Amino acid sequence: MGSHAIQVQSLSVVRGHQTLLNQVSCGFESGNIHIILGQNGAGKSTLLNCLSHEIMPSQGHVLWHGKPLDSFSYRDLAQQRAVLSQSNELAFSFTVQALVSLGVEVKQRPKEQAKRVIESVLAVCDMTHLQHRDYLTLSGGEKKRAQLARVLAQIWPTEVCESVQEGGGEKFLGKWLFLDEWTASLDIKHQQRLARYFKQWASQGLGIIMVLHDISLAAQLADYCCLLKDGKVFAAGKVTTVLQAPILKQALEMNVRVEMDESTKRPMVYPMLF
Amino acid sequence: MRTCATEFSKSILLLLFLLLLAMSFSLMIGGFSFYPSELMTGLSAQQLFILWEIRLPRILLAAVIGAGLAISGVALQSLFRNPLAEPGLIGVSSSAAFGAVFVIVLGGALWQEVAVWQISVAAFLMASLSTLLLYRIATRYGHTDVALMLLAGVAFNAVFGALTQLLIVFSDDTQLRSALFWMMGSLANLSWFSVGLVSAFVLMATMGLWRLVKPMNAFLLGESVSLQMGYDTKWFKWQVMGLSALIVGVSVSMVGVIGFVGLVVPHIIRLWVGADHRLVLPFSALGGAILLVLADLLARQIIYPAELPIGLLMALLGGPFFLMMLISKRNGYSKALSSVQGKGF
Numbered sequence: 006m007g008s009h010a011i012q013v014q015s016l017s018v019v020r021g022h023q024t025l026l027n028q029v030s031c032g033f034e035s036g037n038i039h040i041i042l043g044q045n046g047a048g049k050s051t052l053l054n055c056l057s058h059e060i061m062p063s064q065g066h067v068l069w070h071g072k073p074l075d076s077f078s079y080r081d082l083a084q085q086r087a088v089l090s091q092s093n094e095l096a097f098s099f100t101v102q103a104l105v106s107l108g109v110e111v112k113q114r115p116k117e118q119a120k121r122v123i124e125s126v127l128a129v130c131d132m133t134h135l136q137h138r139d140y141l142t143l144s145g146g147e148k149k150r151a152q153l154a155r156v157l158a159q160i161w162p163t164e165v166c167e168s169v170q171e172g173g174g175e176k177f178l179g180k181w182l183f184l185d186e187w188t189a190s191l192d193i194k195h196q197q198r199l200a201r202y203f204k205q206w207a208s209q210g211l212g213i214i215m216v217l218h219d220i221s222l223a224a225q226l227a228d229y230c231c232l233l234k235d236g237k238v239f240a241a242g243k244v245t246t247v248l249q250a251p252i253l254k255q256a257l258e259m260n261v262r263v264e265m266d267e268s269t270k271r272p273m274v275y276p277m278l279f
Numbered sequence: 280m281r282t283c284a285t286e287f288s289k290s291i292l293l294l295l296f297l298l299l300l301a302m303s304f305s306l307m308i309g310g311f312s313f314y315p316s317e318l319m320t321g322l323s324a325q326q327l328f329i330l331w332e333i334r335l336p337r338i339l340l341a342a343v344i345g346a347g348l349a350i351s352g353v354a355l356q357s358l359f360r361n362p363l364a365e366p367g368l369i370g371v372s373s374s375a376a377f378g379a380v381f382v383i384v385l386g387g388a389l390w391q392e393v394a395v396w397q398i399s400v401a402a403f404l405m406a407s408l409s410t411l412l413l414y415r416i417a418t419r420y421g422h423t424d425v426a427l428m429l430l431a432g433v434a435f436n437a438v439f440g441a442l443t444q445l446l447i448v449f450s451d452d453t454q455l456r457s458a459l460f461w462m463m464g465s466l467a468n469l470s471w472f473s474v475g476l477v478s479a480f481v482l483m484a485t486m487g488l489w490r491l492v493k494p495m496n497a498f499l500l501g502e503s504v505s506l507q508m509g510y511d512t513k514w515f516k517w518q519v520m521g522l523s524a525l526i527v528g529v530s531v532s533m534v535g536v537i538g539f540v541g542l543v544v545p546h547i548i549r550l551w552v553g554a555d556h557r558l559v560l561p562f563s564a565l566g567g568a569i570l571l572v573l574a575d576l577l578a579r580q581i582i583y584p585a586e587l588p589i590g591l592l593m594a595l596l597g598g599p600f601f602l603m604m605l606i607s608k609r610n611g612y613s614k615a616l617s618s619v620q621g622k623g624f
Contacts, residue, residue, distance in 0.1 A: 099555075103553060107497060108508070
């Protein structure tokens, strides 16, 4: 194993009699989109939770830029990576804007700058027109976008604020975004819109690790894939090597057709009913 | 929701003004009523005594305890991530009362004379213990089950209420009187010393909780989210539990159980300023102080010359309010309740 920005070394998580993760080793590079695939209960979320230091592994460790995760304080980590969880609970009425400002406050910023960060993450998540709405009255997809805006605000770089649309540069260098099934409850329009943003930010240095069930989207989006089965790594590597019909059929127990798109040099994955 | 700085200070000043107004009203009105004009012409020694030794400490105590109970309500509501968590409702107050009565009735056998601080320590210990136990029961893997929280509160209230009554069976006449007074809550007959003691502790706990407003906001999003946002949630929980138990313990040991302040006040304040704790905490403190000063005035006047125990009055006023809150927001609440763990009633 080479030295990746985030290195997972023979990680095991045991809870009660259940082995959720079994000797998992893999690496993640900044500036790339990594997608963790697997069936329900394969250990995807557990792996993501280990990466974000929410749960302690029973064995093995996670190296963050060469140093063990325990050596960072929660505050340090929060400045470098943001996490969108699968489900979010909030029983109190916050406006969308106030919710997002909770994310901005993770980092000390001047007031004017914080305001601009909020504006740009709201715009990115297409929530500007809903910013004064009560979070509790939003639909499922809108809630998800509001939470994503909060999460983005946590790691949003200062310089990007002026030029959201601009490509290139290393504005997100050293930042990480962990997403657990972010497509759930989002409509296709917003899935595609956000997926394009993820691509753009990755090219600007952002490392993205996401758990995803939508394998067609994964094929278009991922640079690297990590395929988990029963708590173990079934296959990992470049998207072209992992997303092959025999591998997918075996790991995900699904009926699938994979074609190579010559123009983009990417696999096109079609889940098939029959 | 995020009021700008000037608006914030304006609203705070308004509440402060209302508090002073309520306090001066309460100071003037009573068995002996005063008129502002009398202050100019000078007061007799007896009038001064009533004002200075009886009424003023009582009013200050009402304000401090009202503020403290409202703040502990806010803190517990963020800990349990639910607007229904209130020290009286979830049994923290009644367990503290049990601690206090325990020392009053049985402390005499251990020590020659029971000191005020021993009662306070017992109440504080019981309040902390029950908060901890309740949190353990109602929260698993960072999720609070609201139904469990409230039902455990019902059980706590039943058990500690029964234990307190059991102690009363064994008590003599004077103990009986003071034990009853503990269960109903009363602001009568308290010295400047108690005022100072309660104020010191409530102030200390409030300052401690004020440092936690940002993690409190984050904690509303869930324990793991708050961790992801860089807050040490374990330490946060210990602090919130300890500090709110300190407020509840000290107030219960001084004035007995006064319920619903921690429920009613933060609820109204949230309707006004939203859920941001940087606003909810100071506003609730002032709101709680105003509410209890006015309630105390009412309790003294309503069946004059007798006096209604303030805990009784608050239960009479707060209970229906709680029901109204549930009914008027039935849909909203069932959503809010079930959204916490996908489990309604």
